[in-house]
Amino acid sequence: NAGVMQNPRHLVRRRGQEARLRCSPMKGHSHVYWYRQLPEEGLKFMVYLQKENIIDESGMPKERFSAEFPKEGPSILRIQQVVRGDSAAYFCASSPQISNQPQHFGDGTRLSIL
Amino acid sequence: AQTVTQSQPEMSVQEAETVTLSCTYDTSESDYYLFWYKQPPSRQMILVIRQEAYKQQNATENRFSVNFQKAAKSFSLKISDSQLGDAAMYFCAYRSPIIQGAQKLVFGQGTRLTINP
Numbered sequence: 701n702a703g704v705m706q707n708p709r710h711l712v713r714r715r716g717q718e719a720r721l722r723c724s725p726m727k728g729h730s731h732v733y734w735y736r737q738l739p740e741e742g743l744k745f746m747v748y749l750q751k752e753n754i755i756d757e758s759g760m761p762k763e764r765f766s767a768e769f770p771k772e773g774p775s776i777l778r779i780q781q782v783v784r785g786d787s788a789a790y791f792c793a794s795s796p797q798i799s800n801q802p803q804h805f806g807d808g809t810r811l812s813i814l
Numbered sequence: 815a816q817t818v819t820q821s822q823p824e825m826s827v828q829e830a831e832t833v834t835l836s837c838t839y840d841t842s843e844s845d846y847y848l849f850w851y852k853q854p855p856s857r858q859m860i861l862v863i864r865q866e867a868y869k870q871q872n873a874t875e876n877r878f879s880v881n882f883q884k885a886a887k888s889f890s891l892k893i894s895d896s897q898l899g900d901a902a903m904y905f906c907a908y909r910s911p912i913i914q915g916a917q918k919l920v921f922g923q924g925t926r927l928t929i930n931p
Contacts (some may be wrong), residue, residue, distance in 0.1 A: 733918060742818075742905055742921035743859070748846070756918060791859060802849060803919060805859035 702727065704794050704806035705774075712812045713782050721777040721809045725794030732775040733803060734767060737789040749775060779811075785814045816841045818908050820922035827896045828930050834881075835891045835925045837906030847909040848882070848889045849919070854902040862904070865889065893927075901929045 705724040713719050725732050731750055735743040745759040749769035760767065764782075769775040779786055789810050793803035817840045827833035827923045840849070850862040854859055865873045865882050872880050877897075906922040 732877075733916065735919070735921075742923050743919070745918040745920070748918055759918070769837075789857060793859075802847075802861050802864055804861075805851075805855075807858055810857075 704729075704792055706790075706792050708807050708808035708809060709780045710810050710812070712814060714814050715783060716781050719779040719782050719786070719811055721779075721790050721792075721811070722774045723777070723792030723794075723806060724774040726804055727768045728796060729794035729804070729809050732769050733793045733795075734775075734777050735791045735793065737791060737808070739788075746777070775785065775813050782811075782813050787811060792794075806810060816843075816846075816908050816910070816920050818906050818920050818922040820906055820925050823923070824852070824926045824927045824928070826928040826930055827893075829896055829898060831896055832892060832894045833896055833927065835893075835906075835927065837889045837891070837922055839887050839888075839889065839906070839908050839920075841908065843910060845911045847911070848880075848888075849907040849909070850853050850878070850880070850891045851907060851921075852900075852902045853905065853924070854899075859905075863891065896929050898905045898929050898931065901927060903927075 707722050733748050734746040737743045747760045747767045748756040764780045766778045789808045790807045792804045795803045830918050846867045848865045852860045852862050863875045863878050877894045879892045903924045905924045907919040
């Protein structure tokens with residue numbers, strides 16, 4: 701009965717390090733979405749993936765950010781050379797293949813950059 | 815591009831009273847989905863209610879109902895008999911129809927709802 705699982709729940713990195721955020725979708729869901737929430741703001745779309753394919757990355761910064769959803773294993777959001785402005789909550793959501801269904805969200809990863 | 819606007823950064827209501835949260839959106843599409851999500855201090859994103867634009871009937875879920883005015887592009891959330899557990903940030907969200915493949919949610923800025931005992 702697992703929902704969308706994100707880990708870690710909290711991640712602390714120093715400037716210049718890499719951050720890897722993981723997301724396992726709900727069972728039976730093949731679509732994954734990543735959103736970023738800055739303090740006191742709404743969620744902003746970053747990227748939409750299906751297994752082994754990036755469908756829409758229009759919200760992803762052009763540099764330092766990448767995402768994947770391999771055939772096996774969780775989806776990964778990777779941030780290279782992190783900066784203070786990357787501090788935010790990162791949410792993953794998933795939905796089934798036939799997707800008139802709403803997206804189900806994980807509990808988010810709070811990324812803090814020292 | 816679609817936009818969603820929540821013009822009330824904060825709202826408060828007495829316990830057991832009714833409160834309405836406002837949301838407007840801008841789109842050129844005729845068919846779409848609208849959602850209200852609740853984010854309590856635990857930071858989870860919890861779906862409260864959804865509305866398909868082609869349905870004229872307003873959606874209801876127990877104490878939660880919407881007033882969907884398609885021509886005005888308005889989608890307000892009414893919470894009846896407010897309870898302390900309703901205290902949270904509330905986000906209005908828009909999603910394009912799935913046939914266009916653009917399934918991302920576009921969120922408003924949020925409204926922080928406080929329930930006064």
